[in-house]
Amino acid sequence: MTTAETRRTARAASAFPVPQTLRRLARLIAAGGLLLSSVACAAASATTAASLPPALQADRQVDAGDLRIGYAELGPADGEAIILLHGWPYDINSYAAVAPQLAARGYRVIVPHLRGYGSTRFLSAQTPRNGQPAALASDVVALMDALEIRRATLAGYDWGARSADIVAALWPERVKALVSVSGYLIGSQEANRKPLPPAAELQWWYQFYFATERGQAGYAQYTHDFARTIWQLASPQWKFDDASFERSAAALDNPDHVAIVIHNYRWRLGLADGEPKYAALEQRLAAAPLITVPTITIEGDANGAPHPRPEAYANKFTGKYQHRIFRGGIGHNPPQEAPAEFVQAVLDAIQL
Secondary structure (H helix, E strand, O other), X not given: OOHHHHHHHHHHHHHOOOOHHHHHHHXXXXXXXXXXXXXXXXXXXXXXXXXXXXXXXXXXXXXXXXXXXXXXXXXXXXXXXXXXXXXXXXXXXXXXXXXXXXXXXXXXXXXXXXXXXXXXXXXXXXXXXXXXXXXXXXXXHHHHHHOOOOOEEEEEOOHHHHHHHHHHHHOHHHEEEEEEEOOOOOXXXXXXXXXXXXXXXXXXXXXXXXXXHHHHHHHHHOHHHHHHHHHHHHOOOOOOOHHHHHHHHHHHHOOOHHHHXXXXXXXXXXXXXXXXXXXXXXXXXXXXXXXXXXXXXXXXXXXXXXXXXXXXXXXXXXXXXXXXXXXXXOOOOHHHHOHHHXXXXXXXXXXX
16 A cells, blocks of 8 residues: 555545544554555665675775875786776775676776775875876876886776876876776866856856855865765766765765865866976876877766767877767766676777
8 A cells, every 4th residue: 555545544534434443443554554665665775775786895005105095906916907996976886896897807906095085095184185187197106006016907987087098198108908988088277278168168067166165165065965966967867876875975075075176176277276296297288198008988878977079089099999888878977887888898998
């Protein structure tokens, strides 16, 4: 019996002059229906949580550059390395279904929390909480050095794709293959000075919000609410459940998270300075360097986040190259929305 039906039963019981015994029976039936409804909801919630792939545990840490990076590691220690990079506002559990599949094929899979996420921390309180792209990409190289990984396959989306692109462009000798969602995401402050058409600017509403003190305070106060909104806008056809969201949103409680995010978007608009030690790298990136390593780029057919057209960046990849469209309502987070297809893309990139 549905909740509406039980209410109608209860109303009917009070509308007609029936014996007291029948009135009590009607109340019991109504209460029983509500109880069963509650039990069913609880059971459905438990089933949803149980159907999630096991969470990735960032139970390892290593000092790398400015950071003590928290990361998950799966697979044999002597396996060929794959590094999976998450985006904003997500976390390593975007790869909860992907990483075990790659590890089962004999790869050493590393899934780090970016600076400002999860268990990753700055080694010094004096280090600027810098979110500029060259800093994030340098973290990947520092992680590889710390783990004594000479060469790895890199895969990522959103901020993770941008970092992977930069490493592949500036340190191609360190990258065996690349999988990049939304393709070529290397930019510069100079390129970002050019205004976009109004419809395109509208998609970047949060970038302009973060440019204000109100935006910084709002993101600090409503971090999880903000993240949920971005998930919904960026993947409008992805019906993620509360359990999936909450276990990733916990990574946003990192004490440096808000500062890193605000600096990242303000830096893009030229409203915040970067660190001098990254100036030479940013100068090279401003020239939009080519990516020569074997690459597969991916786009979801329902990506609601700002992203370039595939034909606009195809010529930036001069090595072996493929582009794939993930269909079926796939949005901005393909490794979590279409893990089997993402795993296949990584495996195929390695074989290009």
